[in-house]
Amino acid sequence: MNDEQHIAELIEDFEEFDDDVLDAAKAELIAIGEPAIPQLVEALAHNLGDVVNQVTEVLAAIGEPAIPQLIDEMETADIHYGLAISSTLTCIGEPAIPALVEALSNKLNEEFREYAARALCEMGVTAISAIPALIQALTDPADEVRAYAVYALAKMEGAAADAVPALIKALDDGYEDVRHHAAFALNKIGTPEAKQALIELTKV
Numbered sequence: 001m002n003d004e005q006h007i008a009e010l011i012e013d014f015e016e017f018d019d020d021v022l023d024a025a026k027a028e029l030i031a032i033g034e035p036a037i038p039q040l041v042e043a044l045a046h047n048l049g050d051v052v053n054q055v056t057e058v059l060a061a062i063g064e065p066a067i068p069q070l071i072d073e074m075e076t077a078d079i080h081y082g083l084a085i086s087s088t089l090t091c092i093g094e095p096a097i098p099a100l101v102e103a104l105s106n107k108l109n110e111e112f113r114e115y116a117a118r119a120l121c122e123m124g125v126t127a128i129s130a131i132p133a134l135i136q137a138l139t140d141p142a143d144e145v146r147a148y149a150v151y152a153l154a155k156m157e158g159a160a161a162d163a164v165p166a167l168i169k170a171l172d173d174g175y176e177d178v179r180h181h182a183a184f185a186l187n188k189i190g191t192p193e194a195k196q197a198l199i200e201l202t203k204v
Contacts, residue, residue: 007036011043014054026054030061037066041073044084052084060091067092071099075112086115090122097123101133104149110142117148124155131160138166143175150178154185161191168197 013025029036036058043055059066067089074085089096096119103116117137120127127134130152137149150170153160163185170182183201186194 003032003035004039007032007039010036011039011051011055014043014047014051022054026058026061029058033062034065037062037069041066041069041085044088045073045077045081048080056084056088056091059088060093063092064095067096067099070096071103074103074115075106075109077111077115079111082111082115083118086119087122089119093123093126094129097127097130100127101130104130104133104137104145110145113137113140113142113145114148117145117152121148121152121155123152125157125159127152128156128159131156131163134160135163135166138163138170138178143178146170146173146175147177147181150181150185154181154188157188158190160185160189161194164189164191164194164197167194171197171201 007029010025010029013021016022029040040055040059040062044052047055059070070085070089070092074082074089077085089100100116100119104113104120106112117134120130120134134149134152137145140146140149150167153163153167156163167182167185167189170178171186173179173182183198186198
């Protein structure tokens with residue numbers, strides 16, 4: 001049996017309901033590491049539910065070496081595949097932030113930017129180093145990118161104080177979700193400027 005076939009069989013074990021089989025397959029794939037990445041990333045596209053969850057766990061454990069291929073695939077992925085990749089990058093966490101920030105600045109691919117914004121949003125305070133990029137994303141032409149960016153900033157609370165002027169502008173955004181998330185973010189950040197903006201908002 002060649003290595004690719006063995007890796008494929010281990011991934012197939014994720015369809016089993018036996019916890020011992022699942023745990024053994026995950027442990028072996030993590031031990032194999034980098035050589036298993038291409039097939040694991042491909043499995044995110046062709047499986048749903050529990051299999052994707054197991055694959056995500058393995059890729060998150062392998063960590064940083066998986067990021068370049070995940071980002072490459074996310075750039076051209078359809079919706080369910082893109083979301084699975086985004087979730088996996090969220091699980092990898094801080095090592096994925098530079099690549100996600102770069103994806104967020106890709107002016108030609110709205111879906112790619114949205115997947116990146118989703119991943120950073122789901123990271124919460126782990127993505128604190130992405131705050132400048134998330135502030136920039138508040139002017140993105142795509143509604144969903146702006147919505148995920150503003151919600152990500154809300155999760156940063158006081159650490160996102162530098163975002164307050166941009167969030168105040170977002171209170172007038174043309175997309176309702178952005179306006180609501182901006183008010184929520186200002187409340188969570190809670191600086192005097194943020195509080196005053198919310199007081200003014202209630203007077204309108």
